[in-house]
Amino acid sequence: MQIARHQISFLQDLNEKQFEAVTLDSGSALVLAGAGSGKTRVLTSRISWLIHNQIVGPGGLLAVTFTNKAAREMITRITAQLPINTRGMWIGTFHGLCNRFLRLHHIDANLPETFQILDSQDQLSAIKRLMRSMNVDEDNFPPREVQYHINGYKEEGLRSKVIKPYDNHSKKIIEIYAEYEKQCQKEGVVDFAELLLRCYEVLRDNPQLLHHYQERFSHLLIDEFQDTSELQYKWIKLLAGDKNQVFAVGDDDQSIYSFRGARVGNMKDLQKDFKIKDVIKLEQNYRSKNNILNAANAIISNNEDRLGKNLWTDLGHGDPIRQYVAISDLDEANFIIDEVKQLHRSGLNYSQIAILYRSNAQSRVIEHAIVSNNIPYRVYGGLRFFERAEVKHALAYLRLISNKSDDNALLRIINFPARGIGSKSLEKLQDEAKLKNVSLWEAANASPQNTSNLKKGIPYFVELIKTIEDEIHGLTIAESIDIINERSGLLQHYQNDKDGLDRISNLQELVSAAVTFADSSEIDNASLNLVEFLNYTSLESGELQASSDQDALQLMTIHSAKGLEFETVFITGLEDGLCPHEQSMSEPNGLEEERRLMYVAVTRAKIKLYLTLSQSRMLHGQTQYNIPSRFLDEIPEELVKALNTAKRQDVLTQPIRNFMPTSNTSYPWKIGTNLNHPKFGNGVVTGYEGEQHDLRIQVKFSSHGIKWLALEYAKLTEI
DNA sequence: AAGCAGCCAATTTTT
């Protein structure tokens, strides 16, 4: 097709490969989009292209992302490119779209129109409650593990009745899964994975419905395809049928979510299943200086199983990567803050600087250093707005009123704020409900009337809910929440609480959130509107509420940094055991995934990259000695500038257990020194025992664990 | 029924 490129604004400045992807004529495509290669731009321009050329109408395409943020971003960009109304277009997250589908077809899905969504917390408490009623031993079957398995099965598209147990343990889990399915069905709630699975099953089992949607969506576009699960891929295949076009964008090197069901293999399967001959590779990077890219390329080239690509840039080499070896985690944090202060003085905004770490526990020391230096900062991760206990409490009142079978919601609030309903009366209530096979609400409602004037007990609770229900009838959601905050006693409870101020302001913020929601809603029906709002609070974590516009230093895990970019990036804690993380080693392909994580981290940086590590750090209340991350060795030396030479701590300044130095013994290496052993490889000195000729040295090896070696015989060399 | 001391475990996370 001959294209007048210059006439269409959104095609201008696309590079050759991007242009090829955007204007692809027919057939399905897999776009291998490296970090910073303009992935989102290609995806949105593709949509604009399809609509602009009338290849498909806005209603005939479906675009899926993983996060609400990505979906919003996509909609914003399309709106900027085309004069169309994006409302009503099927652009959203997997969960958001499936939710929409299930609301439309709730009868086929065998769900109440007002079904509620359980977030992971809710799901866990539902599972715990179920397991207690089944008398399952929680030591043998930790609820978290059961939850993990149930979600795992669902992500694979498996129902309890089709799973074959392989031992007694798995048999029990499948049994719990089966009961859990029943319980959710009875209570009219669905968890996140259920949204997808139920949607998939409805389509699969209703040929007419499937046909309708297959006819409708001739173009399916998928973002972050490397993160799709087995079920998500099956869903896409089902909708695609044998003639619709799939346009998938992803990067196998940035697949870092296999622990939650992501299956990189979907990329190869897509090529095969959709007969894609040529993968379009976007390899020009518009983000990072070449030194940074070269380091990233070098690191990732150590992975075996790749589709293969090599990023390049014409942005110049830039500064060398800086490496700092700290003595302690505190020293590491102080170094970072000193550098940050200097960068800020030279004109860089705090918000353009990110400090990345592998696990959340590492942020504490850094935060401490930041606070004592009075630098504004923001930590990502942790509890989101709608996940906060007080917010969930207020919402639970609303949920119970909207769906009386929601036992989860009832249990959350029946005795919060405390109104004298303890475990005894609760147990009784649950037994009664089970006996009559009714919801907890019905059981509570059937109990005798509130005779006393005491603001206590189950009858009082029932009365309270009914009063609130009456009172909010016909009111807006915001007004309703306002009344709930007051009547439930939540506000009062937190007023008496010594650090309840934040919680009270969150309850008030929830009212504002409802106002904002109402302003953007198109639905007039009040009760459906309430359901929509409750969905919104489950599907949308509430990042919007938490953001402030202050210029702040950015702290986050490497995982949460994916998709973001910063002028300057500090990757911290680059030690074996932390990054790569010790626990990942026992997972299949664990090391490769950790390496991808490192790759993601490095490619976040635009101009400056710092790599920091420490010889010792406090973790789980104990001092640990780690050796430098093996990933550091994978970066070509000429790209890196060492900012210091490692200084060793005095062996005596760090007393460790079982180690009592004596005056007549000499210790050849200080604790924390890196050594090499011909058989065990690299390790770090962690202790000594014995004296003189019986002196034994304790070494922690990266691949062989902790060993005690007789110093006289062990062939150790310092590295 | 509620509050507190003691025990245990401890990546990564969006929806």
Add this chain to the structure above:
DNA sequence: TTGGCTGCTT
């Protein structure tokens, strides 16, 4: 070290 949970005391 921290947080979450259990079980004991008040």
